[in-house]
Amino acid sequence: MAAGDVIMDAFTTPCREMFVLLSGRVHTWSDPDHVNGPADDRLGPGAVFGFSAMLADQPIGPRAVAIRASTVARIPAAAIESAFSSDPGARFLARQVLTQARHPSGLPSYSLVDDLLDSPPLVVKPDTPIAAVAERMTVRGLDYAAVGIAPARYGLITDSILRRRILVDRLPLDTPAARVMHSPANTARLGDSAAEALIRLLDQDTEFLLVTDRAGELHGAISPRDLVVSPTTAGVALHEQIRRCDTIDDLVERTRTVPATLVNILDGGLSSTRVIALYGAMLDTIIRRAIQLVFHQ
Incomplete structure (x- = not known):
């Protein structure tokens, strides 16, 4: 598959096969209303996809697109369906359910370092x-x-x-x-x-x-x-802006936006304990930059 090729679009076409990514990089979208936005998953070699639509025999997605030249193995449903009724197959599906529960499609993309x-x-x-x-x-x-x-x-x-x-x-x-x-x-x-x-x-x-x-x-x-692309790390852009402030006035202006940024990150799903830790790191940067600017005046 060449970069940009649609490997599967299980929102529009019934899927009767499962895919294994042998080499390259593939992005998938799990919501038909957001296929033009950031990908929900970024897959590397060894990833398996398409089995949900195959087992359900319904147009439930995902849409998968090759991001770079990729080699994909297509396994027909007739050759693989029985495997999912075995104990290893059931454990595989259980792990997938757990993964989705921990990282549901409603959460922002790029919320794990894997992404x-x-x-x-x-x-x-x-x-x-x-x-x-x-x-x-x-x-x-x-x-x-x-x-x-x-x-x-x-x-x-x-x-x-x-x-x-x-x-x-x-x-x-x-x-x-x-x-x-x-x-x-x-x-x-x-x-x-x-x-x-x-x-x-x-x-x-x-x-x-x-x-x-x-x-x-x-x-x-x-x-x-x-990390700038991750909505759960929105503070990284502000942190860099604070670290590079050229004047005290600029530093004051950037600092005033910190509370609203932290609220947005908390609303995005980060625990309060980690938000407090992030606040501490940003506060340390603010104080350090303030001292540097005062001595440079």
Whole structure:
């Protein structure tokens, strides 16, 4: 499938097959009234979709579109329906129901870190020369590289680290990655909320969080720029605006919008405990920026 191809539209056409994404990236929409808006799910290799419409034999969605060149396996209903009546099939459906209950379609899109991953991770060895690391980052169009230290353990090299160590510190280009990496890298887990990741980024003042599964396998990385698209992390844009205020008046104006922003985030489903933590992080940034501006006057 080429980028932009509609793989299935179970709102308009009966679906008598199930799909398995073998490679590429697919977005799905679960609400026929919002198919022109942000996707409800962003699927990677191994994802299974289309089985709900197949089992129900009703036009209940979803609509699935290839976002990049993708390979998809189509499994006819006749070959798979009996599997769903088995114990493993029943457990699979139960997990899907649980997932929907935790992340229903009425909640904003991009509410999990899983939703924000859009490219496979770049992992280099500790002895990789930093010139080679920079080249691979450029080829992949990434601003980071993970350094595999040991199983489930990673260091992190970013574009800003390379600029500082090469241009300012004038390290040789054959310097090994292990010498310049930040270790251990700050991480998030698949299934973490985007809001939790935002708070971690703010608390740890880091450029990236490496995203791993529970076994420690790396799946990608997220940055504040990725979190801007998540309605549950609306505070990230305001936080960046506060951090970059050029005058005291500008800082006062931005600060006045904090309460309304926090109310919106609370209404979006984030727990009061996490909203309070987010408020603390933003308050810390406000005070820090105020001190900086006063001393710069």
